[in-house]
Amino acid sequence: MSDSARFIGEEEKIDISSIAPIRNYSSRFLTFLSILCVVVLLASLSWVLWDVAKEGVNKLNWYNLTQIRYPAPGLEDGGFGHAIVGSLMVLSTAAVISFPFGILAAVYLSEFGRGTRLAYLVKFSCNVLTGVPAILCGLFAYAVVVRGSGFSAFSGGIATGVLMLPIVIRSTEEALLLVSPDMRLASVGLGSTRFQTTMRIVLPTAAPAIVTGLIVALARAAGEAAPLLFTSFNNNFWSTDLFGPVATLPVMTYFFAIIPFRPQQQLAWAGALVLLAMVLVASTISRFVVHKTKK
Amino acid sequence: MNPNSVSGAMQTQSPKPTSYVFQIENLSVYYGSNPAVKNVSLKVPARQITAFIGPSGCGKSTVLRCFNRTNDLIPGARVEGKLTYHGKDLYAADVDPVSVRRHIGMVFQKPNPFPKSIYDNVAYGPRVLGMKVDLDEVVETSLKRAALWDEVKDKLKESGQSLSGGQQQRLCIARALAVQPDVILMDEPCSALDPISTRRIEELMKELEQDYTIIIVTHNMQQASRVSDMTAFFSVELVGSNRVGELVEFDKTEVIFNNPSKEATRDYVEGRFG
Ligand SMILES: Nc1ncnc2c1ncn2[C@@H]1O[C@H](COP(=O)(O)OP(=O)(O)OP(=O)(O)O)[C@@H](O)[C@H]1O
Ligand SMILES: [Mg+2]
Numbered sequence: 001m002s003d004s005a006r007f008i009g010e011e012e013k014i015d016i017s018s019i020a021p022i023r024n025y026s027s028r029f030l031t032f033l034s035i036l037c038v039v040v041l042l043a044s045l046s047w048v049l050w051d052v053a054k055e056g057v058n059k060l061n062w063y064n065l066t067q068i069r070y071p072a073p074g075l076e077d078g079g080f081g082h083a084i085v086g087s088l089m090v091l092s093t094a095a096v097i098s099f100p101f102g103i104l105a106a107v108y109l110s111e112f113g114r115g116t117r118l119a120y121l122v123k124f125s126c127n128v129l130t131g132v133p134a135i136l137c138g139l140f141a142y143a144v145v146v147r148g149s150g151f152s153a154f155s156g157g158i159a160t161g162v163l164m165l166p167i168v169i170r171s172t173e174e175a176l177l178l179v180s181p182d183m184r185l186a187s188v189g190l191g192s193t194r195f196q197t198t199m200r201i202v203l204p205t206a207a208p209a210i211v212t213g214l215i216v217a218l219a220r221a222a223g224e225a226a227p228l229l230f231t232s233f234n235n236n237f238w239s240t241d242l243f244g245p246v247a248t249l250p251v252m253t254y255f256f257a258i259i260p261f262r263p264q265q266q267l268a269w270a271g272a273l274v275l276l277a278m279v280l281v282a283s284t285i286s287r288f289v290v291h292k293t294k295k
Numbered sequence: 296m297n298p299n300s301v302s303g304a305m306q307t308q309s310p311k312p313t314s315y316v317f318q319i320e321n322l323s324v325y326y327g328s329n330p331a332v333k334n335v336s337l338k339v340p341a342r343q344i345t346a347f348i349g350p351s352g353c354g355k356s357t358v359l360r361c362f363n364r365t366n367d368l369i370p371g372a373r374v375e376g377k378l379t380y381h382g383k384d385l386y387a388a389d390v391d392p393v394s395v396r397r398h399i400g401m402v403f404q405k406p407n408p409f410p411k412s413i414y415d416n417v418a419y420g421p422r423v424l425g426m427k428v429d430l431d432e433v434v435e436t437s438l439k440r441a442a443l444w445d446e447v448k449d450k451l452k453e454s455g456q457s458l459s460g461g462q463q464q465r466l467c468i469a470r471a472l473a474v475q476p477d478v479i480l481m482d483e484p485c486s487a488l489d490p491i492s493t494r495r496i497e498e499l500m501k502e503l504e505q506d507y508t509i510i511i512v513t514h515n516m517q518q519a520s521r522v523s524d525m526t527a528f529f530s531v532e533l534v535g536s537n538r539v540g541e542l543v544e545f546d547k548t549e550v551i552f553n554n555p556s557k558e559a560t561r562d563y564v565e566g567r568f569g
Contacts, residue, residue: 115370182407185365186467190474191397192423194368200423205410 049276056273059266065274068238070247074261080271082238086153086246087275090232091222093157093242094164099214102168109169110176111198122169129166137163138227146231151245156232163227164217171213175206208290215286219279225250249275316341316478316508317362322376324357324366331357332540335376337527344504346519346548347512349529349563354540355512358529359480361385362510363399364392397424400471404483406463408455408470413438413447416455416466420474433473441469442499461492468499479503481511485518497522516564519548526551528560 067079105122113119141159145152179202187197203210225248233245234255249271256268317339324331332354339345347355357366364385366372378385385395397420408416417434420426426433434451438444443465447458455466464484471479481500485493500509500522513519519526527545531538544551544560555561 180405180407182403182405183409185368185401186403186407186470187409187419187423188368188393189363189365189396189399189401190420190423190470191393192420193393196423200419201409 052269052272052276055266055269057270059263059270060273064267064270070236070252071263071267073259073264076263080247080249080252080267080274082235083247083249083252083271084274085238085240086232086235087222087248087250087278089153089240089242089246090156090160090228090248091218093154094160094221095214095218097158097161098164098168098217102165102217103172103210105169106172106176107198107203109173111194111202126166126169129162130170134163134224134226135229138229138231141227141231149243151231151233152241152243153232153246154242156228156246156248159227159231160221160224163224164221167217167220168214171216172206172210175209175213176202178209179205212286212290215282219282222279222282223250223275225254229254249278314341315339316381318377318379318382319358319361320377322358322361322374322378324354324361325373325375326369327371329537330534330539332529332542335529335542337542337545339508339510340525341508342504342506343524344500344509344511344522345525345527346523347510347527347529348514348516348519349527349540349543350531351514352538352540353529353531355529356482357540359482359510359512362478362480363396363401365396365401367392397474398476399478399480400474400476402464402467402471402479402481402484404486406460406467406487408458408463408466410454410456412452413455413458413466414451417469417473420470424474426474437469437473438466440472440503441465442495443469459492461488461495464488464492464496465499468496472503476507478508478510481509483512483514486514493518516552516566520552523548528555528557528563530559530563 064079064081065084066081068082069078070080070083071078105126109119109122113122137159140162141155145155145158149155183201183205184197187201188194192200228248228251232248232251234251235245235247239246253268253271253275256264256271259265315338319338320336322335323333335354335358347359349355360366360369361374361378362380362385366374374386380395380399384390409419411419414434417437418430421428421430421433435444435448438447443462446462447453447466455463458466464487468479468484485496488496497518500511503509511519511523524547525545526548528543528551529540530543531540533539544555544557546555550556551560552564555564
């Protein structure tokens with residue numbers, strides 16, 4: 001912001017007379033407009049962060065984080081440690097499902113299938129999937145898994161994985177397309193096959209960008225309650241059974257936010273704060289990793 | 296032009312015994328349904344430097360990519376006509392493009408070392424080909440041939456991308472040499488380099504000429520006249536709304552630069568193009 005402001009100032013000093021006045025005004029106006037947009041954006045973001053932090057920090061203590069069952073309605077005694085573990089279980093399942101399929105699909109799109117009918121079809125379905133509401137992903141997993149074997153962390157992972165799939169495919173494909181075509185030709189020109197080129201040159205070169213995309217997809221999915229409502233459902237108690245219902249942070253936040261008991265509402269705030277912190281930590285780590293590997 | 300007259304002239308005048316590495320007859324390349332170059336015929340002599348010159352968009356890179364079949368990798372590209380490599384049809388159905396490319400190295404306009412160490416860059420080719428060689432030795436000789444060894448011998452573990460542009464380009468040449476190719480294709484290898492690096496690469500090309508056949512695309516007339524033995528001048532013609540490239544003249548470099556038979560060639564080499 002300050003950079004562009006200073007730049008405009010200097011421009012004025014140097015040769016204001018040679019610039020048509022209308023250009024000068026529209027330039028100032030547009031600069032003002034873009035600064036305004038940035039301010040509005042940052043303000044609303046920090047408002048959300050501040051609100052969540054203010055309310056959430058009350059109940060955010062070691063006791064709540066490590067308690068492994070929810071308090072009974074209206075009571076204080078309990079926490080949401082098991083919901084953190086449940087969220088991690090669901091997200092790991094989603095990652096295990098969506099990362100390999102997503103990365104392989106993206107490799108096909110950018111390396112092997114460019115211009116083919118199948119690639120077009122995959123891209124098209126991917127775009128459609130991006131527009132599918134999260135709750136439908138939940139319904140899908142409900143129909144496919146839950147009706148057969150009941151609520152489970154596993155089915156929640158499937159729903160979340162389906163939700164993440166298009167994001168993973170897109171970001172990975174973009175990362176792969178950033179690798180210069182010359183690099184591929186150079187590798188192929190040395191007599192390596194396209195498979196070797198993909199494995200040894202393209203993927204390692206794109207790795208930092210791919211990892212960033214994966215983390216973003218995971219972070220985005222971490223906060224989704226909709227796909228979990230009728231898949232991993234809820235559990236008031238500790239459970240590490242992948243094939244049984246588990247508590248998760250977004251679902252906890254949703255349930256506790258809408259019941260009329262103060263302690264539960266406060267827990268919902270705390271859960272939201274923990275969720276935010278997890279996303280923040282994950283994206284910071286990914287940035288760090290990317291920065292490290294670039295050197 | 297008539298390729299026979301050229302080869303006739305070659306046989307009587309060339310100081311070296313002439314054998315041809317590539318022979319092209321009526322080669323046309325299409326991208327989709329649009330022809331990019333049409334009816335190119337020429338013969339590339341062994342162990343000499345052949346330069347391709349001509350205005351932008353006339354299909355020099357396109358023709359160059361035919362020699363190692365990297366056009367195969369461009370969606371929609373189609374090659375018509377005949378291209379033989381040591382007498383064998385390069386586009387015959389039973390030819391494996393992967394094994395062709397191993398014999399025909401390529402250096403690109405922008406230096407593009409892999410994001411690996413200097414050592415691994417050079418060792419990449421022998422490794423993927425599974426060559427049974429002493430890698431350390433191959434890396435050292437390739438870097439020496441590319442006149443880069445002295446500058447990098449103490450930092451082989453550092454990233455190839457940490458080198459200067461000129462060094463990177465020489466690294467790319469070393470990388471191509473490591474698989475012991477027969478031909479080296481260079482697509483404007485010096486256009487991103489300063490005059491000193493350019494001079495080094497030109498000297499290097501003259502040295503490599505002893506053992507390799509080199510085809511170089513260049514926009515630099517002085518460079519073509521300094522380094523090459525043969526020069527092909529391409530131009531571009533408007534056919535309907537399509538710009539189609541064609542080979543105007545192919546002859547010994549002295550002839551192209553001093554006494555070309557076509558007016559268009561003379562205009563171009565004297566800078567009166569356009
Ligand atoms: N990958 C591609 N897909 C479609 N058309 C292409 C492709 N590459 C080149 N062409 C077209 O083929 C024609 C010849 O291009 P080419 O790159 O061979 O020219 P060039 O002589 O190498 O030009 P320059 O000197 O600018 O490098 C151009 O009209 C270009 O638009
Ligand atoms: Mg070119």
